[in-house]
Amino acid sequence: MKIVKHSFDGVIVGAGGAGLRAAIEAAPHMKLAVITKLYPTRSHTGAAQGGMSAALANVEEDNWNWHAFDTVKGSDYLADQPAVDILCKEAIDAVIELEHWGLPFSRLDNGKIAQRRFGGHTVKEGESPAFRACYAADRTGHMILQTLYQKCVSMGVTFFDEFQVLDIKIEDGICQGVIAYELATGDIHIFETRAVTFATGGFGKIFKVSSNAHSLTGDGPGILYQKGIPLEDMEFYQFHPTGIYRLGILLSEAARGEGGILRNKDGERFMERYAPSIKDLAPRDMVSRAIATEISEGNGAGPDSDYVYLDLTHLGAETIKKKLPDITDFVRTYVKIEPIEEPIPVQPTAHYAMGGIPTDVYSRVLSDEKGTVLPGVYAAGEAACVSVHGANRLGTNSLLDIVVFGKRAGQSMVDYVTQTKPNSISDSASDDLSKKIQNLIDKEHTDEFSVANIRKDLQESMEENAKIFRTKETLEKQTEILEELRDRYENVTIFDKSKVHNSELVEAIELDYLLDMSEATVASALARNESRGAHSRQDFPDRDDTNFMKHSFAFKKDNTANLKYKDVELGKYEPMERKY
């Protein structure tokens, strides 16, 4: 295996919105590399549709305190309120900055940035749904990604495209560098660096029906977890209410923001019963549970009574074409339905990881529940947990999170690099990874131990036992299944033995991270004997603030996780009953 060595002051792993925003901040001050397993503009940020929230007050009265109130209430009071204040306050400048860099936002007639409604966002702390989401039709993430990438290109940022980081070297608690695999050649690259930001995105591929891209396998969290760094709040995984039936492809909440209505098989607008004040625009955890309940009570549509309808027919052809062009095209292409005339079959789809690598508000990675900082290592975006989303993220707060905390990661890298001296990494740093890869290539292929089969069993069982509703019983069952899958994974084999673009080889390593993410999710969910936000235990249906107003920290231990806890940082909003 050819080994190539590079030396940089700072490395960013990931070229989605979080990684690129960090790069823009760091690049002028250091020798910087961005390493990305996908070509940058293929990152999942580009798939984001609906919007990015900021209290610009372009349509109606608004202020960032109301945004913070909604975010904390939406999080079911698990978010750290000082971090939420930063998110909502810095949102306004973040949107203006993107506008100045050329992002083509949709506009109001008066020329200001247009804003639309989104679930859980309200004016005056719950009075009525707020127009707070800034958008570019239903291609907001695409525009953010293109804008940030163009800015990076104009600044001359160095990219290593289609290089997959598979290891980090930490010695005496200090970061020495990262090791990557070059997809085009099969070569191993050692990156000597003292500052690393992980911005590797989410891990929706632990479930079968998901809105997430195939690449979202939890690499950053997995790499650190395997080095003893904990994962925070892993039991909180968000299901988006409106995935296209069976396929999971997302139909943005913007559809309901523009007036779309959910109906059961009888045509009833059932959200009136579950959230009388804001109905279809309740937060996602509540709407997903409402759909699952309708289905389990026999109100689902179709031959198997297992979906509900998203009805856009009353919006009119003009609104649909102007404001929801892409998602309605998905419906025409994949379901062969004309959404202007017919309601669309939908079901909840695995969408967003609230949990991830624990960080402080400076995007510095924390190595324990006491808040110990791991020098030189940062995380931002969906891979990280800061925590601004707590137990349930509000729509449009992630595109915001990636730019606000991506920028902070970049700033922290600059601080660290200017205060420390260049390091050196040994030539043997890649030995472990080379050995792992060689083992995979040498082992004879069998179907039983193929990557595709183990992954399929993982996704199907997580879907069955750890999805929207959970119980002690389903989670214990899944713990046993995960143990069996882990045993099978120890013997995983690949069919493709080539050096060039061997995607099966990297998928085998990604499967290790998917198993890690699932183990941490299930262990954290089993230990949380309450229901809060997206974590819904049928055997413990109530929120328990006395015992569980705290973040969980899962530390890898054999095939499961050891759990520790950290108190939630409260602020001006006292936990109250979450009614909408």
Ligand SMILES: Cc1cc2nc3c(=O)[nH]c(=O)nc-3n(C[C@H](O)[C@H](O)[C@H](O)COP(=O)(O)OP(=O)(O)OC[C@H]3O[C@@H](n4cnc5c(N)ncnc54)[C@H](O)[C@@H]3O)c2cc1C
């Ligand atoms: C369909 C869809 C629609 C959405 N719509 C919205 C919306 O309207 N509003 C909103 O706020 N949020 C939305 N979200 C959520 C939001 O888009 C994501 O949470 C956010 O974009 C994540 O950005 P990121 O930078 O953290 O990661 P990503 O954009 O996922 O980027 C991850 C990057 O990491 C790289 N990477 C991963 N592993 C490795 C590795 N091992 N080595 C090297 N590189 C690696 C990848 O190449 C990629 O560049 C949506 C999500 C989906 C799936």
